[in-house]
Amino acid sequence: xxxxTTTTPADVNEARDARCVLAIDHGTSGIKAALVGARxxxxxxxxxxxxxxxxxxxxxxxxxxxxxxxxxxxxxxxVLRHAISPDKIGAVCVSSTFSSTVAVGADGRxxxxxxxxxxxxxxRHVKQVMGGFPSVLGxxxxxxxxxxxxxxxxxxxxxxxxxxxxxLVQREYPEIYAQTRYFLPSKDYLNARLTGVLASSxxxxxxxxxxxARDPERIVYDDQLIGMLGLDRDKLPPxxxxxxxxxxxxxEVADALGLARSTPVxxxxxxxxxxxxxxxxVRDFEGHLYIGTSSWIECLVPFQKTDVIHSIASFPAxxxxxxxxxxxxxxxxxxxxxxxDNILFRRHELTGIPVPEDPYxxxxxxxxxxxxxxxxxxxxxxxxxxxxxxxxxxxxxGFHNLSxxxxxxxxxxxxxxxxxxxxxxxxxYVEKFVGRRLDPLRLIGGGAMSxxxxxxxxxxLDREIHVVKDPRQANARGxxxxxxxxxxxxxxxxxxxxxxxxxxxxxxxxxRALYDELFDAFVRLYGRMRPFYQRLNRV
Numbered sequence: 001x002x003x004x005t006t007t008t009p010a011d012v013n014e015a016r017d018a019r020c021v022l023a024i025d026h027g028t029s030g031i032k033a034a035l036v037g038a039r040x041x042x043x044x045x046x047x048x049x050x051x052x053x054x055x056x057x058x059x060x061x062x063x064x065x066x067x068x069x070x071x072x073x074x075x076x077x078x079v080l081r082h083a084i085s086p087d088k089i090g091a092v093c094v095s096s097t098f099s100s101t102v103a104v105g106a107d108g109r110x111x112x113x114x115x116x117x118x119x120x121x122x123x124r125h126v127k128q129v130m131g132g133f134p135s136v137l138g139x140x141x142x143x144x145x146x147x148x149x150x151x152x153x154x155x156x157x158x159x160x161x162x163x164x165x166x167x168l169v170q171r172e173y174p175e176i177y178a179q180t181r182y183f184l185p186s187k188d189y190l191n192a193r194l195t196g197v198l199a200s201s202x203x204x205x206x207x208x209x210x211x212x213a214r215d216p217e218r219i220v221y222d223d224q225l226i227g228m229l230g231l232d233r234d235k236l237p238p239x240x241x242x243x244x245x246x247x248x249x250x251x252e253v254a255d256a257l258g259l260a261r262s263t264p265v266x267x268x269x270x271x272x273x274x275x276x277x278x279x280x281x282v283r284d285f286e287g288h289l290y291i292g293t294s295s296w297i298e299c300l301v302p303f304q305k306t307d308v309i310h311s312i313a314s315f316p317a318x319x320x321x322x323x324x325x326x327x328x329x330x331x332x333x334x335x336x337x338x339x340x341d342n343i344l345f346r347r348h349e350l351t352g353i354p355v356p357e358d359p360y361x362x363x364x365x366x367x368x369x370x371x372x373x374x375x376x377x378x379x380x381x382x383x384x385x386x387x388x389x390x391x392x393x394x395x396x397x398g399f400h401n402l403s404x405x406x407x408x409x410x411x412x413x414x415x416x417x418x419x420x421x422x423x424x425x426x427x428x429y430v431e432k433f434v435g436r437r438l439d440p441l442r443l444i445g446g447g448a449m450s451x452x453x454x455x456x457x458x459x460x461l462d463r464e465i466h467v468v469k470d471p472r473q474a475n476a477r478g479x480x481x482x483x484x485x486x487x488x489x490x491x492x493x494x495x496x497x498x499x500x501x502x503x504x505x506x507x508x509x510x511x512r513a514l515y516d517e518l519f520d521a522f523v524r525l526y527g528r529m530r531p532f533y534q535r536l537n538r539v
Contacts, residue, residue, distance in 0.1 A: 019090040021483045022079070022259065023476040024071055026096035026186060027271065028052065028116065028293045031067060033075035034473060035082060036480035038489045040498040042473045046078040058120035058159065058393065061113035064102055068193050072256055079258040086260040092194060092249065093266040093483035095274035095475040096187035099207045101165035103180040108192035111176050115165040118330070118384055120393050122168035123159025129167070129229060130155060137308065143228065144308070150212045150222055152306040153313035155229070158385065158393050161207040166231055182237040187268050194265050195247030200237045201267045203316045210236065214304060216321045242269040242318035243486035266483040269318035271475050272298060272326055277318065278478030279442045279468055280499025282492055287438035289457070291447025295332030295423060297430045299438060301325045310389040310429040318482060319492055325434055327388045327426045332419045333446055335381040335397065336363060339415050364452050367413035372459065372511045377401055377410045378522055379418030389429045390526065394537040400525060416453050420460035421522040427461060440464035444474035458505040460515050465505040
């Protein structure tokens, strides 16, 4: 056969780069739809908010139907705005919140509200399963050893993971449990609505704690773990890799989104895994820090390991054959939202005075008026309890060391610094876990949009902070990379060169001694106040 000389390698690359992915970034507060090029460039995005309902006893629910409505609304608006030829959008891929659980029927529709990653109502059921003599830190020793050996962890006693959510449905909503075909992570619920296919991926299912992950190339359900947890095996979905095509868009969905009916949907992953890939830190021991509603420190590691005391483990990554080490904290940017909504601008809501167009820009402007250390005012950001480096649902947030000379500016900056102290608390155990210093740290998420906060993190952590380009798009970019890899457009090895660094923040030595002193006080506060929080907030 005569070779085709009409197409050059440059033509092939240009054609490949012209394609894009519709990436869905499903976060706690809303759904973002982004058009991302084959090489990771974010063309544009659109956003729809989704509400969350907090309930007595630790409940935190969302309506999955509102997720779906937000996805369709944001994606269609985005696609129509750009009038991109449907054949140029080569795939859809979802990134979604880790450990948000949906009980679905055989049709893939939800049977009750989704239990989000903040819902802790299943804690008492997990404690019943995991407790018993002899125990350490609330875990029955022989039972915990079986779990750790296979998963490098165990169901969290805080009740904030999928295992606890499934137990809550089983034991408190038995009629729902009986109707449940599968328990799906939130990204797989959205995939089911997109394609009609019910499945998940090993990385997304890990916090059900029922998979044997000792061989990262072959992760399977484990009947012993399922039996110990007390769930039914047939309520767990089939597993496919994060880079696998799970199905094509349903015709009516494709029409609603303005896409071709032949558009494939790639399995995708949870937000942590997509963020890691989207940060560009895809080589072992390259760390990234995410500051969004929650926060985490994460890196790939070449081993399976656990630190039970500080809730750190290496678990399956979305990158096939890889493990990732993760230490997540409950609230970061969420503390800033609390400050804005309940302190700074609450009066605006009560009086009808318009809230500033960009309230967070004003927060930064206020915080910048006081020096490092906030005149030694401390803020603890544990407004929803904490999960790492302590697993404590009773601890709460607060301002400390206030005096008659304390100003609003001190308190605002203290919130930014308090999140950074909390991050440093986590970082010290992550670095001990991986056996090395993580420096620099790539920074992603909405917190990376504040130069002041970036410098605070650099100073408090004593690490270089490298802010990646489009830091708020890391999850969407990671989802797009998963799709591009699944379709053969790129390879994982190319990703570091596809995610440029936009700015670098270096620690200021002049602030070292002050921040060391305040960090020490921050950690001591938890130890001293822990019994008080337990007495006051026991449920």
